[in-house]
Amino acid sequence: MANATQSPLERNYARLGILLIGPTVLVFCAVIVYPLVSAIYLSLFSIYTPTLEGEWVGLSNYRELLAKGEFWSSLWTNIIWTVGTLTLQIVFGVGMALVLHQNLIFRSLARSLILFPYFVSTVVAVLVWRWLFNDLYGILNHFVMLSGASDMPVDWLGSMPNALLSVILVGAWKYFPFVVIATLARLQTIPDHLYEAAKIDGAGPIARFFDVTLPQLRDVLVVIIMLRAIWDFKEFDLIFLLTGGGPVTSTQTLPLLVYKEAFALNQMGMASAYAVVMMAIMLVFMILYIRRTREEEDR
Amino acid sequence: MAINDPKTRGKAGGVSRRTAIGGMAAAGAALAAPARVWAQDATIRWWSPQASPGQLSAYQTQIDLFEAANPGTKVVFEKTSDEGYQPQLAAAFASGEVPNVVTHLPSFAVSDYWANGLLESFNEVIEAVGPEKYYRGANDIYEIDAGVYAGSGIGNSAANMLWVRKDLMEQAGIDAIPETWDELRAALQKMQGGGIYGAPLPYAKNSMTTLTIIGFIHLAGGQIFTPDLQVALDSDETRNALEFYKAMRELCPPGATNYSWGESLTAFVSGATATGIYTGRVLINVNDQNPPIADHVTCATYPTISKDVPSWTFNDFPSVFIPKAAGDMEMTKKFAASLYDGAGYIEQLHAAPGHVLPVLQTVAEDPAYLNNPIIEKYTAEVELMAASAAAGHNLGWESPEHKPNVKAGAIVGSGVLAEMVQRIVLNDEDATQVIGETAKAIEDIMKA
Numbered sequence: 001m002a003n004a005t006q007s008p009l010e011r012n013y014a015r016l017g018i019l020l021i022g023p024t025v026l027v028f029c030a031v032i033v034y035p036l037v038s039a040i041y042l043s044l045f046s047i048y049t050p051t052l053e054g055e056w057v058g059l060s061n062y063r064e065l066l067a068k069g070e071f072w073s074s075l076w077t078n079i080i081w082t083v084g085t086l087t088l089q090i091v092f093g094v095g096m097a098l099v100l101h102q103n104l105i106f107r108s109l110a111r112s113l114i115l116f117p118y119f120v121s122t123v124v125a126v127l128v129w130r131w132l133f134n135d136l137y138g139i140l141n142h143f144v145m146l147s148g149a150s151d152m153p154v155d156w157l158g159s160m161p162n163a164l165l166s167v168i169l170v171g172a173w174k175y176f177p178f179v180v181i182a183t184l185a186r187l188q189t190i191p192d193h194l195y196e197a198a199k200i201d202g203a204g205p206i207a208r209f210f211d212v213t214l215p216q217l218r219d220v221l222v223v224i225i226m227l228r229a230i231w232d233f234k235e236f237d238l239i240f241l242l243t244g245g246g247p248v249t250s251t252q253t254l255p256l257l258v259y260k261e262a263f264a265l266n267q268m269g270m271a272s273a274y275a276v277v278m279m280a281i282m283l284v285f286m287i288l289y290i291r292r293t294r295e296e297e298d299r
Numbered sequence: 300m301a302i303n304d305p306k307t308r309g310k311a312g313g314v315s316r317r318t319a320i321g322g323m324a325a326a327g328a329a330l331a332a333p334a335r336v337w338a339q340d341a342t343i344r345w346w347s348p349q350a351s352p353g354q355l356s357a358y359q360t361q362i363d364l365f366e367a368a369n370p371g372t373k374v375v376f377e378k379t380s381d382e383g384y385q386p387q388l389a390a391a392f393a394s395g396e397v398p399n400v401v402t403h404l405p406s407f408a409v410s411d412y413w414a415n416g417l418l419e420s421f422n423e424v425i426e427a428v429g430p431e432k433y434y435r436g437a438n439d440i441y442e443i444d445a446g447v448y449a450g451s452g453i454g455n456s457a458a459n460m461l462w463v464r465k466d467l468m469e470q471a472g473i474d475a476i477p478e479t480w481d482e483l484r485a486a487l488q489k490m491q492g493g494g495i496y497g498a499p500l501p502y503a504k505n506s507m508t509t510l511t512i513i514g515f516i517h518l519a520g521g522q523i524f525t526p527d528l529q530v531a532l533d534s535d536e537t538r539n540a541l542e543f544y545k546a547m548r549e550l551c552p553p554g555a556t557n558y559s560w561g562e563s564l565t566a567f568v569s570g571a572t573a574t575g576i577y578t579g580r581v582l583i584n585v586n587d588q589n590p591p592i593a594d595h596v597t598c599a600t601y602p603t604i605s606k607d608v609p610s611w612t613f614n615d616f617p618s619v620f621i622p623k624a625a626g627d628m629e630m631t632k633k634f635a636a637s638l639y640d641g642a643g644y645i646e647q648l649h650a651a652p653g654h655v656l657p658v659l660q661t662v663a664e665d666p667a668y669l670n671n672p673i674i675e676k677y678t679a680e681v682e683l684m685a686a687s688a689a690a691g692h693n694l695g696w697e698s699p700e701h702k703p704n705v706k707a708g709a710i711v712g713s714g715v716l717a718e719m720v721q722r723i724v725l726n727d728e729d730a731t732q733v734i735g736e737t738a739k740a741i742e743d744i745m746k747a
Binding site: 156159243 | 386714
């Protein structure tokens with residue numbers, strides 16, 4: 001028995017440790033464990049949202065959602081959105097970080113301004129973009145018609161595939177500064193002598209990027225991709241405000257489906273079932289992320 | 300003094316346990332006293348989705364009048380929205396942190412909440428206002444259970460009026476406002492051009508598209524439910540309505556696929572479309588935002604499939620109701636009744652003349668109400684809207700023969716009818732299959 005061999009001082013330290021970690025455990029239980037258990041518990045009931053009253057239905061919510069075409073189409077849209085916007089975020093983010101790593105005039109100002117989309121509220125950003133996309137007064141359509149590319153305004157948000165492309169683009173614009181910040185921080189720590197050695201070996205700018213910069217960025221990019229994949233997968237406000245999931249259900253992702261079940265149809269039990277399934281999918285990303293960070297620590 | 304001295308055990312510093320407990324009780328009472336005094340100052344929370352600057356100013360007048368008449372009572376106005384009230388109220392009901400009074404939500408929202416036992420009876424408020432002052436039958440829609448009213452109307456609205464520009468009609472050689480769908484399409488084809496589109500009909504996945512298709516089905520002579528609330532969507536009338544809706548697409552701006560109330564209103568008011576579909580808010584907005592067309596604007600009931608089919612006006616029946624969990628019920632009911640008080644109510648109606656029409660006949664005939672520049676300028680239009688709205692219906696009450704449909708809010712919120720429009724108009728899917736699937740989805744909602 002380990003306890004029998006412990007001295008009074010060690011037992012006191014153990015108690016102190018429990019005391020000190022207690023508040024953290026309590027907060028963790030309150031903000032993570034309780035909502036998680038609640039969601040799983042609610043998903044086993046048929047519940048009317050405003051009263052939170054309902055009856056036990058067991059796993060039938062899960063059976064019903066897995067049999068619904070709407071779940072699978074929303075999951076597919078969710079994957080397209082996540083992969084599409086994340087790819088653009090990485091491409092724009094790394095590109096912009098490389099530019100801002102150069103000795104530019106007003107570099108500090110540019111580095112500050114580039115963060116603007118990330119810091120601006122989603123509601124404000126969406127309002128601005130909706131005006132830009134507006135068919136009658138939007139500047140995008142003004143330029144499209146001025147350039148002669150089209151005689152008629154383009155329906156950016158109300159028809160497919162324009163709606164999904166527009167949402168992906170706005171998502172990329174909104175979140176690419178996060179990639180810029182993280183990548184720029186890593187770029188500044190790459191030793192200059194690696195580039196000097198590559199130059200001596202005759203590597204041009206493109207070869208230096210692929211043979212020096214990209215391998216050095218690999219670790220930070222993996223972490224960025226993991227985090228942003230989790231965040232983008234559960235994105236709600238930007239898509240909801242831009243298209244509401246339409247046309248029909250073409251831009252409806254799983255978070256929008258959760259919202260629709262919970263508040264439009266007042267079916268909190270079914271909404272919780274969707275949320276639990278979403279959580280299970282995101283768990284894959286989280287496990288990958290945790291394994292990755294462990295590998296980093298082990299090195 | 301030793302802690303365990305039997306002489307002092309049970310005493311703290313020489314004070315007996317009884318004395319200590321008594322002291323603590325006194326201290327507690329003293330601490331609680333300010334809270335009790337504070338609690339006497341009632342706070343009434345008032346929610347509404349109608350909150351234009353003019354309306355907010357009118358609400359403030361009503362609040363000031365009520366607070367002056369009821370010292371110690373504070374009224375706080377909080378804005379909700381037509382598209383967002385459902386989650387806000389769901390959260391409020393679930394948490395118990397409900398507003399005291401909610402106004403201007405459509406009547407079908409009231410019936411849904413009433414059916415789930417979430418609302419206080421409105422009978423006392425109606426009695427306080429004076430039942431004889433209302434238009435006859437104005438509160439029938441709220442009598443879901445016999446003899447008990449779930450709420451009351453704070454106004455009427457004629458949501459699907461056809462707004463037209465007489466100057467554009469004249470230029471196009473059209474001498475009468477279209478009365479049938481064929482006439483409307485022919486007129487719009489003549490008026491469309493030169494940067495002006497025919498109509499700002501919504502094709503988005505939202506409540507406006509839902510309400511528009513419900514209106515069109517009725518204008519085709521159909522209905523969504525039979526009077527005993529069996530789903531009656533799968534009909535020739537629905538197919539005709541969808542065919543008309545689809546045929547109108549080429550006469551609407553490209554972005555109409557994402558239009559809601561605001562975009563549709565703005566399209567007509569700004570002059571981008573020759574016609575509009577909206578309530579009387581058009582009048583104040585045209586006069587404020589685009590005066591050059593103000594003298595050319597008029598309205599009519601929306602055309603029907605043929606002259607044999609009567610017009611059908613979508614009336615939201617903007618409501619007032621009180622959540623059962625609201626605190627200080629006596630003062631809450633007093634405040635709800637005060638919303639109908641002459642001067643304050645008239646100022647509220649004048650904030651958007653013709654948009655929210657009076658439900659009290661006594662107010663509609665009051666010279667103080669009629670004495671308004673917009674109402675005086677557009678007397679014929681306001682009278683037409685008032686008459687149309689008074690005879691109007693919505694999904695919660697499709698005709699005088701229909702039973703109140705307590706699931707109407709869930710059906711509108713689900714967006715299944717708007718999705719039906721999008722699938723047929725935008726995706727060009729098979730109408731029969733889509734209508735069948737939509738009817739099934741509505742049946743599922745009715746059963747849930």
